[in-house]
Amino acid sequence: MSHPVYHNLIGGAWVPAASGKTFLNLNPADSADVIGAFPSSDAEDVNRAVAAAKKAFITWRLVPAPKRAEILVRAGNLLVQNKEKYARAMTREMGKVLAETRGDVQEAIDEAFYVAGEGRRLFGVTTPSELQNKFAMSMRMPLGVVGLITPWNFPMAIPSWKLFPALVAGNTCVIKPAEDTPLSTYNLMQTLIEAGLPPGVVNIVSGFGPHAGAPLVEHRDVRAISFTGSSEVGSLVGQRAAASFKPVSLEMGGKNAMIVLDDANLDLALDGALWGAFGTTGQRCTATSRILLQKGIAAEFTEKLVARARKLKVGNGLDAGIEVGPQVNRQQIETSQKYVEIALAEGAKLLTGGRALTEGPYAHGNFFEPTVFGSVSPAMRIAREEVFGPVVSLIEFDTFEQAIEIANSIDYGLSTALYTKNVNRAFAAIRDLEAGITYINAPTIGAEVHLPFGGVKQTGNGHREGLSAIDFFTTWKAVYVDYSDKLQRAQIDNQ
Numbered sequence: 343m344s345h346p347v348y349h350n351l352i353g354g355a356w357v358p359a360a361s362g363k364t365f366l367n368l369n370p371a372d373s374a375d376v377i378g379a380f381p382s383s384d385a386e387d388v389n390r391a392v393a394a395a396k397k398a399f400i401t402w403r404l405v406p407a408p409k410r411a412e413i414l415v416r417a418g419n420l421l422v423q424n425k426e427k428y429a430r431a432m433t434r435e436m437g438k439v440l441a442e443t444r445g446d447v448q449e450a451i452d453e454a455f456y457v458a459g460e461g462r463r464l465f466g467v468t469t470p471s472e473l474q475n476k477f478a479m480s481m482r483m484p485l486g487v488v489g490l491i492t493p494w495n496f497p498m499a500i501p502s503w504k505l506f507p508a509l510v511a512g513n514t515c516v517i518k519p520a521e522d523t524p525l526s527t528y529n530l531m532q533t534l535i536e537a538g539l540p541p542g543v544v545n546i547v548s549g550f551g552p553h554a555g556a557p558l559v560e561h562r563d564v565r566a567i568s569f570t571g572s573s574e575v576g577s578l579v580g581q582r583a584a585a586s587f588k589p590v591s592l593e594m595g596g597k598n599a600m601i602v603l604d605d606a607n608l609d610l611a612l613d614g615a616l617w618g619a620f621g622t623t624g625q626r627c628t629a630t631s632r633i634l635l636q637k638g639i640a641a642e643f644t645e646k647l648v649a650r651a652r653k654l655k656v657g658n659g660l661d662a663g664i665e666v667g668p669q670v671n672r673q674q675i676e677t678s679q680k681y682v683e684i685a686l687a688e689g690a691k692l693l694t695g696g697r698a699l700t701e702g703p704y705a706h707g708n709f710f711e712p713t714v715f716g717s718v719s720p721a722m723r724i725a726r727e728e729v730f731g732p733v734v735s736l737i738e739f740d741t742f743e744q745a746i747e748i749a750n751s752i753d754y755g756l757s758t759a760l761y762t763k764n765v766n767r768a769f770a771a772i773r774d775l776e777a778g779i780t781y782i783n784a785p786t787i788g789a790e791v792h793l794p795f796g797g798v799k800q801t802g803n804g805h806r807e808g809l810s811a812i813d814f815f816t817t818w819k820a821v822y823v824d825y826s827d828k829l830q831r832a833q834i835d836n837q
């Protein structure tokens with residue numbers, strides 16, 4: 343069967359991998375549906391892409407930032423026009439339901455318009471000098487060539503979070519998209535090209551992490567790496583980048599807790615739990631994977647959650663009425679299966695789900711039943727480790743203080759949610775939950791692009807996307823202009 347063949351984008355030209363190797367991108371809902379063949383790149387392709395980006399930087403950095411931003415505005419408008427087409431392509435390559443892939447494209451649109459505003463800001467600071475007739479200010483400068491490595495679960499939104507701020511700040515980019523979802527990055531790139539982005543300013547090398555990602559991290563001409571993915575790979579990337587003193591932004595996994603207090607609006611909490619745990623088939627870094635229930639409502643909440651989880655419609659995300667799409671690949675199914683076994687062995691109680699779906703309409707896809715575990719204790723692995731699938735654990739507690747302690751007792755710190763009508767508890771939780779994001783009366787998923795996005799502990803290394811992405815993609819220059827016409831020595835001549 344014939345399928346499209348895609349190439350890398352290097353210096354404005356679409357070229358195959360130097361080795362000629364390719365890999366197939368398959369529809370996770372139907373493995374017989376081949377999205378296309380993509381280059382399986384290696385160090386040679388990365389070297390060429392970085393060289394192209396380095397050359398393009400010479401002129402791109404001199405384009406006034408408001409002009410760079412105009413390209414993003416045009417790109418945003420083009421994404422609006424192509425939203426449906428790109429969303430459908432994304433569901434086909436990644437699996438999540440159409441409403442969510444529309445949301446993914448919308449996030450890239452929001453990011454384009456939000457970050458385009460930076461073209462007329464990129465504020466520096468002007469401050470008095472300690473010396474007379476001397477002027478002092480600080481400016482943001484681009485870094486140069488930046489390397490971007492992205493995961494598959496938000497295949498257009500996450501590349502846009504990195505590309506758009508990097509570009510408006512004057513950097514040139516080499517992006518290595520996730521091997522499961524390169525097409526959405528290609529679609530984003532087509533948009534930038536149509537919007538007028540000059541050749542070489544963004545280059546794409548597709549392929550596998552160790553072959554195409556690692557050489558980008560190690561390349562001496564790459565000035566910074568922005569990575570989103572698992573904590574395991576993030577740790578490797580951070581260590582490799584450190585060897586050449588590259589700044590590296592790491593956005594990684596989560597084990598996000600929703601706390602439901604006795605006084606919560608239970609129906610609201612149930613809606614939030616269903617959406618947070620099973621939206622994107624549980625494959626969001628912010629997915630609700632632990633639900634902490636106060637004893638007074640635990641039985642009722644559990645019964646209702648299980649009943650609703652059983653009714654969720656699993657299937658091809660392109661079909662109307664489907665609520666939970668496939669997992670992205672076989673490996674993710676195996677991980678879900680593995681954690682079901684671990685949880686059972688640890689004594690958790692399987693309340694619903696727990697199996698891969700393999701019959702009838704599910705025969706050629708990576709489908710897994712929405713799964714709920716009860717009687718989970720905070721020490722169990724199912725309560726501490728990221729599954730990244732439609733699997734949620736219910737943990738009961740007595741007091742609010744216990745809930746905070748349990749929520750904080752893990753190695754991750756991305757998102758948290760509290761359902762309560764008690765404003766005092768709400769503010770105490772905002773203060774005490776160890777996480778980059780806290781929602782009150784809303785699920786753990788649903789970030790907006792203009793707020794800081796990221797987490798603490800093993801979720802991140804201190805950087806944030808969204809609000810402070812510009813901080814990562816620029817470096818400060820301090821500027822002193824002495825107009826006294828004489829040598830003035832700081833810390834000496836003004837004493």
Ligand code: NAD
Pocket residue numbers: 491492493494495496518519520521549550551552554555556559570571572573575576578579593594595596626627628728730756796797801
């Ligand atoms: P992953 O870590 O397996 O891969 C992420 C990217 O890194 C891919 O492009 C991959 O090819 C590349 N890679 C793999 N090995 C590499 C290496 N040795 N050197 C350089 N690059 C390498 O993650 P994934 O499975 O694509 O995504 C799921 C993970 O991402 C989950 O843990 C999830 O929580 C996390 N995630 C985090 C955020 C966030 O912002 N915090 C957002 C989305 C996903």
